[in-house]
Amino acid sequence: MTKLDKSEAVARSILGAELEPEECTALAEKIGLQEIRKGELVVREGEARRTLFVLADGKMSVCKADGKSETCLYQLRNGECAGTRAFLDGSERKAMLRADTDGVVLTLEPEDFEQLIESHPRLVYKVMKALFRVTHTNLMRMNLESAELRNYMMKTGGRY
Known part of the structure; x- marks a missing residue:
């Protein structure tokens, strides 16, 4: 597999959207x-x-798996993240992650991230904002899909 510059990968990710280059480097040092x-x-x-x-x-x-079959809910794009809920509040995983191709994933543990609070508080703040945006985007997408399903079932609001 090709070598990956973690700092560049962070900068291209959702987490790095607001980070300065030196902040990307500091975060990359905590990432696996x-x-x-x-x-x-x-x-x-x-x-x-x-x-x-x-x-x-x-x-x-x-x-998601129901014991007999597996349903793909979403395919991640490069730079997107998964596991925000478990990362933030420690809840168990609500879905599984399966590799569709060979690739590379950046991993961040809460304990490693929390070490940045004292030394890089603005970095932590910016990453938390990014995680909120991810969660909000997911919620908006789910609400839209729910509305479309409701419209389809009720035969309203669209060409069904």
Whole structure:
């Protein structure tokens, strides 16, 4: 696999949207790298792992399983992150992450991130804003999908 500059990967990610280059470097020092292989289960639904995942290269899907089958809910794009809820509040995973191709994922543990509070408080603030935007975007997308489904079921609000 090609070498990945973590600082550049952070800068290109959702987390790095507002960060200065030196802040990207400071955050990159706390971030791990995980190579993923096509078909690999990166994290399981129900797992207590609090890691935040940022897709740096490749394709990865957020999936739910009902015991018999697996449903893909969303395919991450490079720079997007998954696991914000578990990262922030420690709740168990509500979905699994599966690698659709070989690639690289940036990983961030809450304990490592929290070490930046004293030395880089503005960086922490900017990353928390980015995580809020991710959560808000996901909520807006789910609300839109719910409205479209409701319109489809009720045969209102569209050409069904």
